[in-house]
Amino acid sequence: MNFYVEVLGCPKNIADCAILKAKLKKYGHNVVEDIERADAIIIDTCGFILESKKESIEEILVNIERKKFDKEFKVFVKGCLVQRYGKELEKEIPEVDGWFGVVTPEEIAKNIGKRSLISKNPEPVYEFEDRIDEDVQYAYVKIADGCDRACAFCTIPLFKGSFKSRKIEDIVKEVETLVKRGKKEIILVAQDTTGYGVDLYGEQALSKLLKSLNDIEGDFWLRVLYMHPDHITDEIIEAFSYSKVLKYFDIPVQHGSDRILKLMNRTKDSKELKKLILKIRDKYPNAVIRTSIIVGFPGETEKDFEKLIKFVQEVRFDRLGAFLYSDEEEAISYNLPNKVAEDVAQERLDLLMEIQSTISFEKNNKLIGKVFDVLFDDEEYGVLVGRTYMDSPEIDGNVFVKGKFKKGFHRVRITFADLYDLEGELIEE
Known part of the structure; x- marks a missing residue:
């Protein structure tokens, strides 16, 4: 089966799903990066606060709609929202093909055909065997x-x-x-x-x-x-x-x-x-x-x-x-x-x-004129998007530099500052 994995919630879910993708492959499945090529989707949910729960429910419902046009398409839901509200969810959204609570990636991949797997004793950690990550640094x-x-x-x-x-x-x-x-x-x-x-x-x-x-x-x-x-x-x-x-x-x-x-x-x-x-x-x-x-x-x-x-x-x-x-x-x-x-x-x-x-x-x-090591994450229209040690991906600011994408660390002099982001120029290495 070709699986598309949708990750919602915190970075812990991103780490879990990198492991899950490798486990799916271990059990004979494929992981695709385009949902249009998928036979099924696994949605990793968040059950922490109201807004996160709403986002998770909305994503489930969007993919339930997909089943109306593709009768063979499967929707599987995992994670914190399921662990917290599993019984209610099974009752309210019967169109979902499988519910998995806070269980290990191994257990999910091994039991993907089951209707429900919600343990009374959550198992949020696992041993490392392999993982499949996005193409970021x-x-x-x-x-x-x-x-x-x-x-x-x-x-x-x-x-x-x-x-x-x-x-x-x-x-x-x-x-x-x-x-x-x-x-x-x-x-x-x-x-x-x-x-x-x-x-x-x-x-x-x-x-x-x-x-x-x-x-x-x-x-x-x-x-x-x-x-x-x-x-x-x-x-x-x-x-x-x-x-x-x-x-x-x-x-x-x-x-x-x-x-x-x-x-x-x-x-x-x-x-x-x-x-x-x-x-x-x-x-x-x-x-x-x-x-x-x-x-x-x-x-x-x-x-x-x-x-x-x-x-x-x-x-x-x-x-x-x-x-x-x-x-x-x-x-x-x-x-x-x-x-x-x-x-x-x-x-x-x-x-x-x-x-x-x-x-x-x-x-x-105060950073203007200073030089930092920058790790570039992306390139958009000839502008590199990177970060110094001061910024964590997805939650903090970025450094924007004109140039072509390069992997690894590169020296950048800061030339302009905004509220949260910086601009700079590459120093010849």
């Missing part, structure tokens, strides 16, 4: 999944299960394979990368993993995402001194008001968060700090929001993503009083991003 590698934290706004532990790590040697094998195939950036993902290894080795082992990956031969970057601020240790910070590990710290603080942080079940208060960020910047003056903020959490007052704004202005994050609170029925926060009206939350979000855009513009302007 970066790759996401999942080092762990699931979660044991108790953030009040989050339902992920309910459908992803407890935190589970992959073995160091298995991850090393996967990264070695990717580097040999020409990948120039390896992006490590988990629900919380700071928790890596606790379940397997009885202690945080992210620093040991980074050392093992840094020792792999080749010219490539290592980027770490999703570091819970409450669990970043001095040992983890020290591990970022390894030559291939980018000084890019993805630390979702979620808020800047101590009262809201406490309601969110976060441990560190705003002073401790600032102290952590200052420690990182003191050790690595060129470090990039990226964060995520939730606006409109239940009980967030104007005073709380003002504290958040003050916090952001004092810390001056290099990268910031902000999101409206999503009221999930199984989350602890669902039962909290004093919900914030959506229009009020949206106004606050807009103001926050306006302030952050000013900070970003000021920081970008």
Whole structure:
């Protein structure tokens, strides 16, 4: 059967589906890049927040329509949305040919003909055998999944299960394979990368993993995402001194008001968060700090929001993503009083991003004239689209340079700065 794989949701799903494609091939199927050539589609879904759930449902319905014109076309759905709402989905959308929850790629490929495979005990991690990736210079590698934290706004532990790590040697094998195939950036993902290894080795082992990956031969970057601020240790910070590990710290603080942080079940208060960020910047003056903020959490007052704004202005994050609170029925926060009206939350979000855009513009302007290694991802109409170490693909800014596409790292002098993006010129090598 010819399968087209549609990936929705987070980079962990991208990593999962790269493994899944190889498993499908192992069991005698083909993977195609054009849905018009496909006999079936596998849709990897997200079940985290309302907007993600809507996107997943819409994608399922679009492909159900396809079955009306192609009676033999099959639609299979996998992932978090299925694990969370499997029974309801089977009942409401009977046209789907198979539902797969949070199970391993091996189990999906092996049981693709089954109507339903939703385990009561989610299995979000797997051993490496092979993977099939898109023709880009970066790759996401999942080092762990699931979660044991108790953030009040989050339902992920309910459908992803407890935190589970992959073995160091298995991850090393996967990264070695990717580097040999020409990948120039390896992006490590988990629900919380700071928790890596606790379940397997009885202690945080992210620093040991980074050392093992840094020792792999080749010219490539290592980027770490999703570091819970409450669990970043001095040992983890020290591990970022390894030559291939980018000084890019993805630390979702979620808020800047101590009262809201406490309601969110976060441990560190705003002073401790600032102290952590200052420690990182003191050790690595060129470090990039990226964060995520939730606006409109239940009980967030104007005073709380003002504290958040003050916090952001004092810390001056290099990268910031902000999101409206999503009221999930199984989350602890669902039962909290004093919900914030959506229009009020949206106004606050807009103001926050306006302030952050000013900070970003000021920081970008200081980069004019400086030279960076740039990894190009694409070429559009004679313009190269690339990134420095400061930017993760798909979520941060880009560097635009005139020229023809070249693989690998290239020296670029920055000549122009916008709110989030940069322009530059290639330096002759």
